[in-house]
Each structure stands twice: as C-alpha cells, then as structure tokens.
Amino acid sequence: MAKSSLKTGRETYAAEFVKADYDRAVFTDNPYIDSLITSLTALSANVWAIQRRMKIVEILLEKNGAVTRDMIEQYQPTAEEAALWRKERNSFVAEVNDPFKEVGDLPYAASIDVPHPGVKKAL
Amino acid sequence: MTNNLFPTLKRRDLFATATAAAVSATAMSMRSAEAKEVVRTMTIRGHDGIYPRLMSLALESKGDYYAGHYVWRAAQLEKAAEERATALLKEKGIDPTSSMSWGEAVALLESDPLIAMTCRARSSQQKLKYQMLQNAYYERADEFLSEMERADKMGPGTLELNPKMHIPEYTAHEIHSMPGGYVGDAFAGHMYHSGTDWGAYVDVNSQDGAHMAMAAAAQVPADGKVRRILDIGTSIGQLATSIKRRFPEAEVWGVDIGGPMVRYAHMKAADMGVAVNFAQRLAEDTKFPDNHFDMVVSNLLFHEVNEQGAKDIIKEVRRVLRPGGVFSPTDTNTAPATVKAKYTLWYNYRWNHEDWYADWHSVDFAGEMRKSGLKPNNLKNTGDRYSPQIFGVKA
Structure with missing residues (x-):
C-alpha cells in the first residue's frame, strides 16, 4: 500500500492506497516517442494558456489602457468571447494533433522504383 | 450563470453567519483541531456559474486545453481509429461487430500505430491534468x-x-489513473471535479448539467411519497445536490468511502447553500435503519466496485429502501458494439485503471436485484446485465 506524499501538519483524511502502474505503459515502438507525445501535449497546453492570457491582456488594454495582474486573473470572458475562444481552442488542438490521425502507411523505400504509376522510367 | 432555485452563495460570506455545524466527533482529530487557520493569499477569481473558478488563470487555461484535447481524441482520433480497425478486420475477413473476448480484440488491433495512439493520447492527457x-x-x-x-x-x-x-482494499485503487484514487489524497475531490470537467464529463460538468439530468430522470415511488433520499457512492456530491434541488423538501444523504471526497462534496454543497448531509461510509454498509429511504440513487458507482461489492451494495440498497421505494442506478454501458469498442474497454481496464471493469461486465445486475428482493424494470437488450435507465422497486 502507498501513502500520499503531501507533507503537512494538518489532518488530510487521506488513507493508504493501491499504487497503479499507469506511468509504465508504452504504446509506441519506442518509449521515448511516448514521452515526446506527452511532452508535446504539455507544451501545447502551455502555449494555449499563453494565447488565452494574451487575449485577455488585449481586451483589457483596449478597454482600460492599462492592466494589472489581478485584472487579468479575474477577467471573466463574455459569452461571445467564451464561444469564440472555444472555437479557436478546438482549431489549435486540431492543428497540433491532427497529424496523429493522418499517419502514413507506406514505408518510404517501398516505392523506390517510380514516384507515380504514370511515370514509366525508373532511376 | 446563476441558478434560479439556489442563488450562488459565497462561502466566505457564509462563514460569518453559519449556524449549522455538524461535523461528527470522530472527524475532529487533534491534528486538524489544533491547526492554525491559513488565509488564502491567491487572487479570489469569482464564480463560474454555481462553482468558484480555479485558483489561477494558467491552471484554468491549461485545463481548457486538456478539455479540448479530450474532445479531439474522443471525436476525431477515435473515429479515425474505428475506421482503421474496420479496414484491418475486413482485410482479415472478420466482421467488425463480431462477438469475441477482450483479449482477442486486443490481439487483432494492438500492433496498429493509429489505434495505439488513442491509448497514448488518453494516458498522456490523464497523467498531465x-x-x-x-x-x-x-x-x-x-x-x-x-x-x-x-x-x-x-x-x-x-x-x-x-x-x-x-x-x-478494493476501494483504494487509483481508479482512472487519479493519483491516490478516491481515498488516498487530501485533494481527491478537487482533482476529481476538474479532472472530470476536462474528461468524461466535458461540457456537461461545470454546472452539474449531467447530474441535473440524472436527477430529473430518477424514478419516484408509485405513491409519490419522497421524504428521504440516499445517493450511494456520492463522490463529490453532484447527484446528491441535484436531487436535493429536485426535491427541496426531502432529507438527502450522500455517502462515499473517500473522506476527501465527501469533505469536498460538503464544502461545495454548503457553498451553494444546498442542504445535503454527507458521510464517509461504505455503500455496502451505510449504517442507516431498515426501510429508511424512499429513493436510492447512484452514479458511476458500480463499475468502480468489485463483483462481491456490487452484490453486497444491491443487498444494502434493498435493506434501506422502504417497501415501494425505488433504486435508480446510472452507470456505464456493459454492451460494447464493436471489436474496437472491446479494445477500448480493455485499455480503460488495463491502463486507465478502471480496475473493476471486468467484474462490472460480468455482474448479473438484474439477477442480483431479483435475488435481493428488488424488481428490475426497464431492462433493454442486455440480458440480465446492467442497462441504462434500469430501476428497481422494493416489493
């Protein structure tokens, strides 16, 4: 059984638990490719967070001419802004991730003879 | 968005006027009783509808990306993988909807990189969030x-x-890869709430939309009398508070094995001004008197308990329901339609750590209801296994 790693003098009401092995899974041919996909996902989340922050800064600057950190943190997007940002988020997610669903299936050296059936002369 | 029935109340305002304080004696250990109050130093970011916003814009925004990633994987990547699986199986002369074991489905599909990517994408998102x-x-x-x-x-x-x-022990697993599971982390409730916002409940969680719909669909006893309702495996209390909103005069209880879960559930319910009683108790041993409740509800409990647990819980439900009382469980479907769906179920079981999926998919749910004295209704085409909209009435 495992214990929470949280260090605190306060009551947590946490009990011991059975540690799972989800971190050990390898789904690709190379565990570093698995790691790269996770890294790319984390990086993309951070890029989106910066984009969202920039949108808020631009809106506040336009409205007030100045911004503070609190104003940025507390900004509540309007319904229209929220809908637009969601659309933009989905486009960004697709731009980053669609290549994973459009993987090729032809080994590059398998078509060495001709680049297209209409081309008669091979190298 | 503000709920019309229960206007959002701010917890910090309630501190000054709260009169109901009913923490059990066992709860207040010396550790917490002596701990000095720590005032939150981060910016209070207001509410998004019925719930407070997360602690920082960065956290909220990265979560927003993970929600988008979940939607993309579930809709786009899974669709592409389903098409690939169909093509692969047809090449091998296998009907993509044919009946086979999870193991056979995995053996047929596991070597395809696009299909494997569905698992990688899901696991990466779970881990990161x-x-x-x-x-x-x-x-x-x-x-x-x-x-x-x-x-x-x-x-x-x-x-x-x-x-x-x-x-x-069976309740202490790290179900769906959540660190510490439901019992092992002080912030299990916090993590579950945001984690499901950006996952399985994406777009229907943040304002309890899915739970309000479940509460609206919960079956009422034929005599219409609803005085007491129990939500078993209440988690962070979303169904319990939604049920209370539907039946404001009823006494509503939510029980869960996870101390941090019911603690969070209570904090959120109190914050919203919804009077639900939460208790850290086992669903198979609720400690309530016989014939006590008019209705018992549950959501996504049974696929997270082992087979014996499921049987014991059904017996306990029957015990605490009064004659004519109704049990309305909501859970995952147990009838995957395609070979690829079986593969995905296996992934969820093995690597997303839905550790009791195999148990869940073998439980004779309606049969267990009958055995315990509950009459199952609304069975669909799943034999005696669980089917959506099933409900049981105590004779």
Whole structure:
C-alpha cells in the first residue's frame, strides 16, 4: 500500500492506497516517442494558456489602457468571447494533433522504383 | 450563470453567519483541531456559474486545453481509429461487430500505430491534468486544507468523517489513473471535479448539467411519497445536490468511502447553500435503519466496485429502501458494439485503471436485484446485465 506524499501538519483524511502502474505503459515502438507525445501535449497546453492570457491582456488594454495582474486573473470572458475562444481552442488542438490521425502507411523505400504509376522510367 | 432555485452563495460570506455545524466527533482529530487557520493569499477569481473558478488563470487555461484535447481524441482520433480497425478486420475477413473476448480484440488491433495512439493520447492527457492539479494543490496545501477545515463546520447540511474506519482494499485503487484514487489524497475531490470537467464529463460538468439530468430522470415511488433520499457512492456530491434541488423538501444523504471526497462534496454543497448531509461510509454498509429511504440513487458507482461489492451494495440498497421505494442506478454501458469498442474497454481496464471493469461486465445486475428482493424494470437488450435507465422497486 502507498501513502500520499503531501507533507503537512494538518489532518488530510487521506488513507493508504493501491499504487497503479499507469506511468509504465508504452504504446509506441519506442518509449521515448511516448514521452515526446506527452511532452508535446504539455507544451501545447502551455502555449494555449499563453494565447488565452494574451487575449485577455488585449481586451483589457483596449478597454482600460492599462492592466494589472489581478485584472487579468479575474477577467471573466463574455459569452461571445467564451464561444469564440472555444472555437479557436478546438482549431489549435486540431492543428497540433491532427497529424496523429493522418499517419502514413507506406514505408518510404517501398516505392523506390517510380514516384507515380504514370511515370514509366525508373532511376 | 446563476441558478434560479439556489442563488450562488459565497462561502466566505457564509462563514460569518453559519449556524449549522455538524461535523461528527470522530472527524475532529487533534491534528486538524489544533491547526492554525491559513488565509488564502491567491487572487479570489469569482464564480463560474454555481462553482468558484480555479485558483489561477494558467491552471484554468491549461485545463481548457486538456478539455479540448479530450474532445479531439474522443471525436476525431477515435473515429479515425474505428475506421482503421474496420479496414484491418475486413482485410482479415472478420466482421467488425463480431462477438469475441477482450483479449482477442486486443490481439487483432494492438500492433496498429493509429489505434495505439488513442491509448497514448488518453494516458498522456490523464497523467498531465492530474499531475498539474495535484502539484497546484500541494503547492498551497495549507491554504486549501484550511479552507476545507472552515467548511467542515459550516452548514447548510452536515458532514461526517470517519478517518479510523476500515477501508476495504478494493476501494483504494487509483481508479482512472487519479493519483491516490478516491481515498488516498487530501485533494481527491478537487482533482476529481476538474479532472472530470476536462474528461468524461466535458461540457456537461461545470454546472452539474449531467447530474441535473440524472436527477430529473430518477424514478419516484408509485405513491409519490419522497421524504428521504440516499445517493450511494456520492463522490463529490453532484447527484446528491441535484436531487436535493429536485426535491427541496426531502432529507438527502450522500455517502462515499473517500473522506476527501465527501469533505469536498460538503464544502461545495454548503457553498451553494444546498442542504445535503454527507458521510464517509461504505455503500455496502451505510449504517442507516431498515426501510429508511424512499429513493436510492447512484452514479458511476458500480463499475468502480468489485463483483462481491456490487452484490453486497444491491443487498444494502434493498435493506434501506422502504417497501415501494425505488433504486435508480446510472452507470456505464456493459454492451460494447464493436471489436474496437472491446479494445477500448480493455485499455480503460488495463491502463486507465478502471480496475473493476471486468467484474462490472460480468455482474448479473438484474439477477442480483431479483435475488435481493428488488424488481428490475426497464431492462433493454442486455440480458440480465446492467442497462441504462434500469430501476428497481422494493416489493
């Protein structure tokens, strides 16, 4: 059984638990490719967070001419802004991730003879 | 968005006027009783509808990306993988909807990189979002623990914590890869709430939309009398508070094995001004008297307990329901339609750590209801296994 790693003098009401092995899974041919996909996902989340922050800064600057950190943190997007940002988020997610669903299936050296059936002369 | 029935109340305003304080004696250990209150230093970011916003814009925004990633994987990547699986199976002369074991489905599909990517994408998203949430709460643990300590003593509604109770091993797994599972982390409730916002409940969780729909669909006893309702495996209390909104005059209880879960549930319910009583108890041993409840509800409980647990819980439901009382469980479908769906179920079981999926998919749910004295209704084409909209009535 495992214990929470949280260090605190306060009551947590946490009990011991059975540690799972989800971190050990390898789904690709190379565990570093698995790691790269996770890294790319984390990086993309951070890029989106910066984009969202920039949108808020631009809106506040336009409205007030100045911004503070609190104003940025507390900004509540309007319904229209929220809908637009969601659309933009989905486009960004697709731009980053669609290549994973459009993987090729032809080994590059398998078509060495001709680049297209209409081309008669091979190298 | 503000709920018309229960206008959003701010917990910090309630501290000053709270009169109902019913934390059980066992809950207040010396550790927490003596701990000094820590005031939150981060910016209070207001509410998004019925719930407070997350602690920082960065956390909220990265979570927003993970929600988008979940939607993309579930809609786009899974669709492409389903098409690939269909093509692969047809090449081998296999009907993509043919009946086979999970193991056979995995053996047929596991070597395809596109299909495997569905698993990688899901696991990466799960790992990152939970790690981010845990890190964020751990970084300011004393502030958030202190916030819960204050809420423990607030009303409306009561909270019972039993830190010395026996936790059965089967309940202590890291279900769906959540660090510490439901019992092992002080911030299990916090992580579950945001984690499901950005996952299985994306777009229907943040304002309890899915739970309000479940509460609206819950079956009522034929005589129409609803005085007491129990939500078993209440988790963070979303169904319990939704049920209370539908039946404002009824006494509503939510029980869960996870102390941090019911603690969070109580904090959120009190914050919203919804009077639900939460208790850290086992669904198979609720401690309530016989024939006590008019209705028992549950959501996504049964696929997270082992087969014996499921049988024991059904018996307990029958015991606490009064004659004519109704049991309305909501859970995952047990009838995957395609070979690829079986593969995905296996992934969820093996690597997303839905550790009791195999048990769940073999439970004779309606049969167990009958055995215990509950008459199952609304069975669909799943034999005697669980089917959506099933409900049981106590004779």
